[in-house]
Structures are given as structure tokens and as C-alpha cells.
Amino acid sequence: MTAPADAHLRETGLGGQTLLSGGFLEVRRDIVRLPDGATASREYIRHPGAVAVIPILDLAADPTLVLVRQHRYPIDRVLLEWPAGKRDAGEPTIACAQRELLEETGYTATEWAWAGWIHNAAAYSSEGIALWFARGLLPGPARPDAGEFVEAVTLPLSALAALDARGELTDVKTLIGLHWLQAALSGHRSWSWTSAGNARDVA
Amino acid sequence: MTAPADAHLRETGLGGQTLLSGGFLEVRRDIVRLPDGATASREYIRHPGAVAVIPILDLAADPTLVLVRQHRYPIDRVLLEWPAGKRDAGEPTIACAQRELLEETGYTATEWAWAGWIHNAAAYSSEGIALWFARGLLPGPARPDAGEFVEAVTLPLSALAALDARGELTDVKTLIGLHWLQAALSGHRSWSWTSAGNARDVA
Numbered sequence: 001m002t003a004p005a006d007a008h009l010r011e012t013g014l015g016g017q018t019l020l021s022g023g024f025l026e027v028r029r030d031i032v033r034l035p036d037g038a039t040a041s042r043e044y045i046r047h048p049g050a051v052a053v054i055p056i057l058d059l060a061a062d063p064t065l066v067l068v069r070q071h072r073y074p075i076d077r078v079l080l081e082w083p084a085g086k087r088d089a090g091e092p093t094i095a096c097a098q099r100e101l102l103e104e105t106g107y108t109a110t111e112w113a114w115a116g117w118i119h120n121a122a123a124y125s126s127e128g129i130a131l132w133f134a135r136g137l138l139p140g141p142a143r144p145d146a147g148e149f150v151e152a153v154t155l156p157l158s159a160l161a162a163l164d165a166r167g168e169l170t171d172v173k174t175l176i177g178l179h180w181l182q183a184a185l186s187g188h189r190s191w192s193w194t195s196a197g198n199a200r201d202v203a
Numbered sequence: 204m205t206a207p208a209d210a211h212l213r214e215t216g217l218g219g220q221t222l223l224s225g226g227f228l229e230v231r232r233d234i235v236r237l238p239d240g241a242t243a244s245r246e247y248i249r250h251p252g253a254v255a256v257i258p259i260l261d262l263a264a265d266p267t268l269v270l271v272r273q274h275r276y277p278i279d280r281v282l283l284e285w286p287a288g289k290r291d292a293g294e295p296t297i298a299c300a301q302r303e304l305l306e307e308t309g310y311t312a313t314e315w316a317w318a319g320w321i322h323n324a325a326a327y328s329s330e331g332i333a334l335w336f337a338r339g340l341l342p343g344p345a346r347p348d349a350g351e352f353v354e355a356v357t358l359p360l361s362a363l364a365a366l367d368a369r370g371e372l373t374d375v376k377t378l379i380g381l382h383w384l385q386a387a388l389s390g391h392r393s394w395s396w397t398s399a400g401n402a403r404d405v406a
Contacts, residue, residue: 008354009353009354010281025230025246025327035352036352041227042277071209071212072325073214073216074247075325077322122275122277122278122282123275124248149237149239151212165391167320170321170322171321171322175379175382176375183368
């Protein structure tokens, strides 16, 4: 993504320190050399990355989707979101996707299709979120983490699109997953389905 | 967004402390009461919010758009993004949108239309990003902040959509703004234009 031609934009890390660590968030402050040779400091969250799953319950004309409702304390709102979660260190995104879908909704999926990477807070977090489509869903009991209160809900694509049109869907991974799903269903975005055992991370 | 019916999901703040402050990031750790009565801690960034602008240079069949390229140190990539920036304390989003468009691209816009709110990292940041459409663009010199290296670029909507289809557009506000623009242009999302002086924040 950063070609040699981008030397006029590029910031080069010169080392730094960990400002906060040990709890949930790891915060770094690095010194960077700016394109004009001056230096500046950059504070950011070191994040292991996350995964979100777009679970398609049926492939009717108006497919039924599985989402979760979760209170997000930093914004004090209940958000409607795709099942999602943070990656364990070194965990492939497909393994994280299968784990989070099971934990939060109880479903396992027989087929998976890669959707894409998104960067949600690149100004101050290294987080990237990998999005996967899932279908061929088999129900089972959810297995929430201790202290995690998540409610699985099903709703038709048309209802989710109506929430988006009214400005009531605000979670970024959920908006982008919805738009990519609409594009794939209308033939404007390609997707390639693989059996659960053969699904692999995109390099 | 949080109805009384959501008591089974809601976390209630019981106070907390500031873990980090004074630099770029403010980090809080709060104790919360969980829906089952247990307590847990939540660490998160206190963020003033941000704004992104979707600047439409002409309303041709394939409109030309103004974006910026910027190196994002936390992910070490140059991202293609809408002009955007953090709100000053108490700053209306429309004022921030007009300021950031001018600073990063040199353009002023004669007409504005509200696009929507998005939450980009609700698990660990209070940030909300307000998106505005802008048209009737008048060129002028960009006024970057000291230490800010941003390159303004113009490209047609079709080229941005092609980057999205190939998985090369990863910034969340940029993806969502693109999708909302496509929806508005095809009549699937309403927008309402106001002159620059009359544009007001949505409550």
C-alpha cells in the first residue's frame, strides 16, 4: 500500500515506549520522522485485530440474517452488530470467525466466503477487522464468555436495510458487511464459498 | 437506543479513573455493574468525535470525488480516505466538516447534506464520526496543520467503486460514505441539500 512514491507522506518509526499495558488496552507512544525530516509523537492502541461474521440463515429472495445486540459501554448504547470478536494472538481469522459465531449465537456454518479487511480507527489503533460471510448454519446453544451479555437476533435483509436507510444502524463493520452482502447478492461483488474445513485466511 | 427492555444487556457505570491523559489519547477505566449484578472493568478511549466529508466535484453520470491520501502510522499504510478530522471541544459537526475540507483540500462547499453517524470502535472508544455530503465546491489553497502530510486527489466514483470491489479500499468511513453516496445517487437513500450558511447539526 505504501509505494516508494509515497515518501512525501510516509512517517518512519524511530522507536518508542508502552504507555499502558496489562489490562485490556495496550497504548504505545512512538517517535516518528515526518516526511519533511521533523519528528513528532504518535500515540495509538496496539490491537490484535478482530473478526466479524455475516451469517446468512437462508438464501431466500429476502435472506434472514443472524446478528447480535450488545450494550457498548463507551458510547452507552445497545448496538445491532454482526457476531464479532477480538483475535487471540496468532489466531487465523477464519478460526476466530468460527469461534465467535459459535460463542455468540450458537450457530456453526458449513460454508464460508471471504468478504474483506477493514480499518476502523487507523488514526489511533492498529486494529484491522476481517469480515467473513457464513451460510449453511446449524443451530446450537450459544456459549458466551463470562461477563459477556449478548443477545442473538434474526432479521431479514430488508429490515436491516431499512434501519440503515433511517440512520439507525451505526456500527461500521455491520454497515459495511450489509453493503457488501447487498452487492454480492445483486452480482456487483464476487464471493467464493468453501466448506468450513477448507476455508483459509487470505494472505 | 437503550430501551428499558434492554436491562438484560445494559452495563451501568459505577465510576472510574483516567489511566492516561495529557497527550493525544485519553484512556479511562470504569467499573461497571453487569446485567447479572456482577461487576467488571471497562477500558476505553474518551474521544471528542470526528467528522468526514464526501466532496462531490460535479454531478455527472460518474461524479468526480475529492479524497485524501494519508500515511496512517498505527497500521503503516497509506490510506485513501474522505477528508476528515477530529472535532474541537463543543464544535458543531458542520463547522468541523467545513474546516477540515478547507484545511485538507482547499475546497469550500456551497451546499451540504447530512449523511449520518457511525460508530467505528464502540468496544473501546467513545468516538462517533459524523458524515456530511458536500457539493458546489470552490477551489483554493489547502491549509494543512503543522506536521500533517495529506495529499488531496480527485477520482471518479467508478474508480473508487472498483477499488472497493477489489478489496483495496479499507477505511471504514470511506467505504460507508461511498456506499451511502451510491445509494443516494440511485434513489435508495434520501438526502437533503442546504446552503453552507444554513446547514445545521442533526440533533
